[in-house]
Each structure stands twice: as structure tokens, then as C-alpha cells.
Amino acid sequence: MIARSTLQLFYPLRRFDVLKKHRAKVDPYLIAALIRQESAFSERARSPAGALGLMQLMPKTARRMERVSKRELFDAKTNIRLGVKYYSKLLSKYRSDAELALAAYNAGPEKVDEWLKRYETSNRILFLDLIPFKETRDYVALISRNYYWYISLYADKSSKKPLKFKALRFHN
Known part of the structure; x- marks a missing residue:
């Protein structure tokens, strides 16, 4: 068994005040x-x-949401604010489907829309496997794994309500 403190080294929780x-x-x-x-x-x-x-x-994506310089994107608060704003827009576009929003964050919404048309299936696992970009397939899987560990290590057990992933189910 790996010690909790060791896992927390692999899954640090920095800037959580800003994230919250x-x-x-x-x-x-x-x-x-x-x-x-x-x-x-x-x-x-x-x-x-x-x-x-x-x-x-x-920078182009950030500027679509707010007038911001490249230098400002290195500021943690600005970057998180704009990143959350962008991801939130993707969640709205894909009707709260976290996996599709993550795929769009990585490859772009145009690509995800193209794949949804090309691979018409209600089976989310099959759809994720059919994504033609290995980077994007891996990206969604790795963030799903990361999310599992962040919930397991840091979330208040009494209020833990993990995000619903359509392809992946987390059980604690």
C-alpha cells in the first residue's frame, strides 16, 4: 500500500484557494x-x-474571452479564471459531458464536433476509443485518473459527490 503522503506528492493540490x-x-x-x-x-x-x-x-483562445496579453497568461489567477471560463463553455456546449469537454479542451471543439458526426454512437467508451488522436484519447483518460485521485485524497468524505463521467465510474 502506498502511503497517502506519498500519493499527495504525485497529486499535489496547489492554488486550491483560486480553484475553489x-x-x-x-x-x-x-x-x-x-x-x-x-x-x-x-x-x-x-x-x-x-x-x-x-x-x-x-493566447488566441484566451483573447476570445477577454482582452489579455501573453504575459498575463502566466499569472495563475488570470490563467485559472480564463481556463475555467473556457472549460465551462465547453461543458455547456456538450451538455455537462465532462469527457467531451475535456476532449474539446485538448483537440478543439471543431474536432470533437467532427468526431461526433463521424462516429455516431451512444456508447461513450466506444466513442472515446474511436477518437483518431492518441494524444486526446490519452488526455481524457489521464485527467479522469487524476480526478479520481484528487477526489480520493482531498475531497471532504461527507460531501464527496464526484463528477459523473459517462465512460468511467468511480467507486469509493
Whole structure:
């Protein structure tokens, strides 16, 4: 058995005060899971594609939501606010389907819409397996795993109501 303190090293919970401010829009543990995958909580993270900050926002995507400079995307509060705003829009677009919203966050909503038309199925596991981008398939699975651990390690047991994933079910 791995000690809880060891697991917490692998699944750190940084900037949780900022994440909790946005809990009305998105589960803060899901945002922590997303940040862990996107940047490993590095505020200065920069991807080869040009995504910036904790939630790895593309400057063009961020500017569609708010007038913001590239430099401002390295500010944790700004990056989280805009990242949550964007993910929340994706959740609305995909009717609270966390997996589709995560796939869209990674590959773009245009791609997810294309895949939904191409692979018409109500079986979420099959749909996720049919996503043609390995990176996106892995991304959804890894964030789902991260989310499980954040809920298990940090959520108040009496109020723990994990997000409903259609393909994955978490049991504690």
C-alpha cells in the first residue's frame, strides 16, 4: 500500500484557494486534475504549440474571452479564471459531458464536433476509443485518473459527490 503522503506528492493540490473560487462553474478537483496534466502546476509552462500557463491556454483562445496579453497568461489567477471560463463553455456546449469537454479542451471543439458526426454512437467508451488522436484519447483518460485521485485524497468524505463521467465510474 502506498502511503497517502506519498500519493499527495504525485497529486499535489496547489492554488486550491483560486480553484475553489470557481467551484460554481466547475468542480475544483477536476480543474486540479486538468492542471496537473497540462502543466504539472508550473505557472511558467509553455507548450511547443504556444499554449501558456497553468491551464495551457492558447493566447488566441484566451483573447476570445477577454482582452489579455501573453504575459498575463502566466499569472495563475488570470490563467485559472480564463481556463475555467473556457472549460465551462465547453461543458455547456456538450451538455455537462465532462469527457467531451475535456476532449474539446485538448483537440478543439471543431474536432470533437467532427468526431461526433463521424462516429455516431451512444456508447461513450466506444466513442472515446474511436477518437483518431492518441494524444486526446490519452488526455481524457489521464485527467479522469487524476480526478479520481484528487477526489480520493482531498475531497471532504461527507460531501464527496464526484463528477459523473459517462465512460468511467468511480467507486469509493
